[in-house]
Amino acid sequence: MIDNKYLEVLPFSFPTGVQLVNDPFLNKGTAFTKEERIALGLRGLLPPRINTMEEQVERVMGNYYSKTSDLEKYIFLIALLDRNQTLFYRVLADNLEEMLPIIYTPTVGEACREYVHIFRRPRGIFVSANNKGHFSEILRNWPNRNVKVIVITDGERILGLGDLGVAGMGIPVGKLSLYIACAGIHPSLCLPVTIDVGTNNCELQTDPLYFGMQHQRIRGDEYDSLIEEFIMAVRDNFPSALIQFEDFGNVNAFRLLQKYKDRICMFNDDIQGTASVALAGLYAVMRMNSTELTDQKILFLGAGEAGTGIGDLIVSAMQAEGLSQEDARRKCWFYDSKGLVVKDREHLAEHKLPYAHEHKYICDFEEAVKELRPTAIIGVSGTAGGFTRSIISEMAKINEKPIIFALSNPTSNAECTAKEAYLWSEGRAVFASGSPFEPVHLFGKTFYPGQGNNAYIFPGVGLGVVTTKSRHVTEEMFLEAARTLASQVSEDDFSCGNIYPPLRNIRDVSARIALRVAEIAYDQGLAEVLRPDDLDDFIRSRMYEPVYKNYV
Structure with a gap:
């Protein structure tokens, strides 16, 4: 049938x-x-x-x-x-x-803010701390027993909007839509999950229509035991599923990644997916300018999970090109809400310590640009306007083609707009953003700003992992995903200022990324599916195509 x-x-x-x-x-x-x-x-x-x-x-x-x-x-x-x-x-x-x-950033952010007011019907699984001890039973309520991809959030850091509690369910639903549309993961293999541990959002705590738990977020050992029970419940019910952690707060994101990445098949998209798409953008710029990654000095505005995740992957990429880890880290500098991350600063979070270099403390980002003379600035602060006219003008003085990545989501939180980047650099900036911007007409030319969207990365990585039943998701997979994505940018794309391939090519890009991920899974002995004679054909043959089937 x-x-x-x-x-x-x-x-x-x-x-x-x-x-x-x-x-x-x-x-x-x-x-x-x-x-x-x-x-x-x-x-x-x-x-x-x-x-x-x-x-x-x-x-x-x-x-x-x-x-x-x-x-x-x-x-x-x-x-x-x-x-x-x-x-x-x-x-x-x-x-x-x-x-x-519309289905993802920026509109999904607005949909999450209004989620409890526009709610029509439930999608996915809601796991609540009130149901502790019954998570496995709850997962058995899902009608499909062949789940292969799970996207889970606890709603603490939805895009750049903060704590939205269970109203963050729009994010797992949106991400899985992209797995299906961009990489051909079959819809029945996908499960969106929100784990409700409370919310610190005062508006939601007093909103009579909010349908999550209206108390402060659970922390510490109790929180960890809930996550552990969920992971074990997934193992019991969907033993070969890939789990993607999405929009967890910094206080949990890094340590959960370190805790589980070698135990189960999982990754954190905000840390690793964002890192891979940003690195792909840098690789594409290197191709465009005929320069080397190891020659770059990168200054980050923001030192959370996205920023340090990008930094870590850049360091790994530079090590692969011959630099020591110490020298590669010296190429990455971070500026957080309290100023430049340097060795003499006290009470630095653990994930910032590898990038706390010997340098005088600076409490003004523009001064940091002047002092450090970076080739690239990457905005992951979640705050609009961080890249001012004087900062971009200074970058244009230092560099012939300054690299300006304003990656914060949604669009309203971008560190600068595409037009500002091109205008203030006299049309010389190589610009990318996390959310989309319209083409910009300046200086007798039309610029098509690139969007460093994680949708270029995670669907293809997931396809490669699911197709091979890889036991883990490794750093090498995200490095190769970045290289593969960058290789798909054409000279025509470069000519109009775009450092990412057109989204209309996304299924082919995802298939190419999946092929490289699958090859790594086989090379590292992680795959549980016998390697076919033609791996590329095997992967593409498994991609879901949304067409009607004949039932009789």
């Missing part, structure tokens, strides 16, 4: 009648054929005329464009996902450049 390729992921016996029409996984809406309507008890339950998928897409797009705000577009698309998954992913895959800012 359905292609053999997908038989292994069908979670239940095949429904008929109203049950089939109400099943978003199998529903085809008005596209059910005459034969299917007769055989599956659908006559009279649908309008008589049969539509092609192309006609359905036309109807969807007409409704989509009728919405007057991005949030309304988000709600409309999620409603489509709730009734017809195949059509949703067809629309998304065909319009990814346009819809990525």
